[in-house]
Amino acid sequence: MGDALMLLSRFADSAFWMGRYLERAESLARLLMVTESFAADQESDEAWAPILQVFADTDAFSERGKPLTALNVARFYLADPNNSNSVILAATMMKENARSLRHLLSTESWRQVSLFQKSVAALQKRRFALSKMSEICADIRDGSCTLRGVLDATCYRDEVWRFLQLGAALERADQSTRLIDIKYFRFDRDDDDDEPAPPDVAWWNTLLRSASGYHAFQRRYSFNADPADAARFLICDKHLPLSVTNAVEAACEQLARLDEDFGARPGAAVSRAAKALRERLDAPPARLSGRSLHRYLDQIQQEIITLANVLDDRYFSPA
Amino acid sequence: MKKNDAFQGYDPDGDFCEIFGPADGKQTQNPLAQRLSKYNIRTLNQRNSAAERELHNLGITFTVYSDSGAIDRILPFDPIPRQISQADWKVLEKGCRQRVMALNAFLADVYGKQKIFKDKIIPKALVTGNKNFRKEMVGVKLPHSTYTHISGVDLIRDEHGEFLVLEDNCRSPSGVSYVIENRHLMMRSFPDLMEGVKVMPVSDYGKRLKATLTETTPARYQNPQVVLLTPGVFNSAYFEHVFLAREMGVPLVEGRDLVVDEEDRVFMKTISGLERVHMIYRRIDDAFLDPEVFRKDSMLGAPGLMRSLKAGKVAIANAVGAGVADDKAVYAYMPRIIKYYLDEDPVLNNVETWICREKDALAYVLEHLEDLVVKPVGESGGYGIVIGPMATKAELAAVRRELKKNPSNYIAQPMIRLSVSPTLTKAGLRPRHVDLRPFVLTGEEPWVLPGGLTRVAMREGSLVVNSSQGGGSKDTWVMR
Structure with a gap:
């Protein structure tokens, strides 16, 4: 304080x-x-x-x-x-x-x-x-x-820095979901019963490379990796800079610093939204592919939007 | 003086030169001139281009508004410093202090007992009828009776080398950021020019400014919260606001960040709620400061600031209404004002001035229009000035009509041949006209920043140094 x-x-x-x-x-x-x-x-x-x-x-x-x-x-x-x-x-x-x-x-x-x-x-x-x-x-x-x-x-490393990092982290989380979703948006249509062919290994490799995660993925999953592992890596890995989880953890870290170092308490609504987002990331669906993956990414995006909104209420638009 | 390569073709042509002195005077050896002589003009130009690019990248810019929108420009930089000897500086410093002390005494009187009107030194109507007079300030007491905390005294030097006051600035004079940034740029880009030269430093201006503002906050507030109030990113001087807020380490607020509560206290909206503000260094005009009192359509100020000021719960620098003292109409009376309050003769003289509201003066001005410089009162930044010897017939006819219609709105001065200073051009070093704006801070006591802003008319023969009209600037060295 x-x-x-x-x-x-x-x-x-x-x-x-x-x-x-x-x-x-x-x-x-x-x-x-x-x-x-x-x-x-x-x-x-x-x-x-x-x-x-x-x-x-x-x-x-x-x-x-x-x-x-x-x-x-x-x-x-x-x-x-x-x-x-x-x-x-x-x-x-x-x-x-x-x-x-x-x-x-x-x-x-x-x-x-x-x-x-x-x-x-x-x-x-x-x-x-x-x-x-x-x-x-x-x-x-x-x-x-x-x-x-x-x-x-x-x-x-003042409050300015914390908000800068907070914004960057939330955007990164959001954009990473979109990067993965690019092959899954088509599952949006509920009437489509037949799931189209899942993207192949080459596509996932391209994606991993663009997220600067290809080599780290090879080290972590060695051989027999399948596309669901790549999705899990890009969403849930705690050490990949561009993973959704890593970005969300970085955002939460900034909120903690704002609270502890600068006395800028996030308050109930922000804490609730952040908690919901983290819980969502802790509990991915069993099947990380197809419609289930798309729906999951969509839910994460919604949680990010909610968090951004309550952040605005709390810090940026004071009554 | 031996004319060397860099000075090949340098000819002040009768003007006073800041390095070589009067045209007919004894030429003295000047160490800077000797050093400059060793440089190759092409190299200097290349280095200067690189330095100017860096100004762009660093965002040391001002904004010019034209029909085609806003453009970020740098103030053209000239790497050849303007020198002031310690002896000259002693006089300038004394003169600027004296001038600003008189301005503050005048303002305290005008908004206080108004003795100067009773003693018939200056016509009351000229002051209280001035558009920058604020009747709301009459009777308001200010700490240390300081009204103009930050003042700029515009000086020129005539062909004999005498410094003359051209104008006072008591309303947010700008340009001090360039004084300091120009010095930084010199040290970065031309360290060889500065090597071994003893120049008085300018870098503690921010600290001095903050101390001045703290001193002039009502004394009961310990550790007062100072803020700088800017009109915002679209203001042409926004860089300077950034610079000063940074140097002082204070928030750069806009009107929308401030609120005044029912107890007349000023707060700013922070991420931890409302925080009290005690001193506002405002860089917006009086008219926009408080829509409760002045312009109701103002979005730049905050409603209630005047209430808070009158209640003694906030201080505002410069004081509301300080602009009445720097008006060109009051300027003409400054020698008498100095004598009246300080019982001293002016250290720095005014440029001879005809007050067109006076009948004889008007007759003289109309008679000699083509030799005089006519200036509208209540304007700044070089706007509306007509330079007789350079004006077209149509321009002269227009100003003549205006003078007859509204004489009180004008003063006139002789055309002064501003001194010149060697300036870098593609062809080599050439004489270009310069002026000087020292900055004076007044808390309990006035303090003068060594040197000031030297503005230079970059075009050959031009006498207009204003940045809005193509002027540039130089580093100003007060030699120790």
Whole structure:
């Protein structure tokens, strides 16, 4: 309590969203990399449709009147400033939130924020071929990782830092569920009794690589791993940075620090929502595939949304 | 003086030069000039471009509003420092202290007993009828009777080398962040230019500012909570607000973060609930401060701040109504104001000024319009100024009409040939006109930041140094 620096609610809000948008930019880049490398195998634009469905962007995309081609979808998610799920918008929003926090960030951080946002904004003017996609996405991921590194190395560990990490962790949890769900959204239709063929091993390997978890997965599960193990790894592993569980634990750790170090007690509603989310992750369904997996991911997403809402009530929008 | 490579073609052409002195004076050896002479102009330009890029990346920028939207710009930086000798600085420091003490005494009187009107030193109507006079402040007592806590004194230097006061700034003068950032930039990008040179430091400004604000908070509040009130990220000076909040370690609040309760106490909304605020360094105009009292449509301030101020439960810097003292109409009376309150002659003189509300002065101004600089009162930032010798016939005709219609709204001054300082151009070092804005902090006592902001007109021959009109800045070295 003695360490409390009396952070304004508005700054807590900006820090939280700066973290969320930074993570969103990076997650989107990873998602596009997966899709691109998977689509390259299939040689078909069909592979790009699921992204639109996972983000419920099918209508928004068709409003732009462009044919559903790989390049158009990729552009939509990379460089369309009017798409609320684009890398370019995420980077801009990240910077705008950082701007209102500037006096509380290290000068090194703001510099890197500007450089990252500038490099992403340059995409809008760039003509890019599909063959350049993975390179562009890797650059975005690296830019984001660099920024996270600078933040980590230079930011004072005050309440601002805690909210920044909290936002980033929640977004990571949410985006990781979407990354996995990309092959399972189709189970959304309840009338569909026949489960389509599950994604093959190659697809899971691509996914693991994009989540920077492929080699760790090999070490942990050695031979005979099946797709359900990969799903379990990406959702429940406690040590994989991008796993849903790891991200949720990181978020809970920030709440604990806010409480213990800064006297910013989360309160009943936040604690309840966090507990529900953790319990959900502790108790995955027996069958981590098909419809049951999709439903599980959906439930996790709902719990994350609930938690974000009560966080807003508690910290960001005081009466 | 031996003209060397870097100074090849350098010719102040009759202007006073900040390094070489008066055009007809004895040329002295200047260590900085000797050092500069060793540099290659291309290398200097390359290094300067790199330094300016870094300013962009660090976000040391201001925002310019135009029809096509808001653009983040850096203040062009010139790496050739402006030097002030210790002897000159002694005079400047004394003059600035004196000036600001008189301004504070004047404000305390104007909002207090109003003796200066009874003694007929300045017309009452000119002050109380001024648009920056706040009748709400009459009778309000302030700690140490400090009204202008942060002041900027705009100085120019004429062809003889005399420093003259061009303008006072008692309403949130900006630019101090550049003074400090320019020094940092010099140390980072041109350490070789600074090596071994003894320059008075500027880096403790933030600490001094916080001490000033703490001193002027009602004394019963121990460890007062200071905040900086900004209009927000879209304000052109937002970087400076960030800078100052950071240097002082205080929250950078907006009006929407503040509430005033029924007991007239000011709070800010934090993640742990409402926290008391005791001192507000505001960077918004009076008019937007409190919609209960001033502009009702203001979204930038917080309702009830004036109630709290009058109840002595919060302090506001600069004081509401301090702007009346820096008005160009009051400026003309400053020599008399100094004499009246301090019984001293001004250390720093005004530029000769004609007050157009006075009949004879108006006649003179209309007669000599093409030789004079005409300035509207109640404006700042160089807006609305007409420079006679450079104006078109149409511009002169327009200002003539305005003068006849509304003479009280104008003052006029002779065209002063501002001093020049060597400035880096693609062609080499060239003379460019400069001014100087020292910053004065007043808690119990005034303190002057060594040096100040040197603004430089980057265009050849231009006398307009305002950042909003293409001016740049230099590091300012007060030599020890």
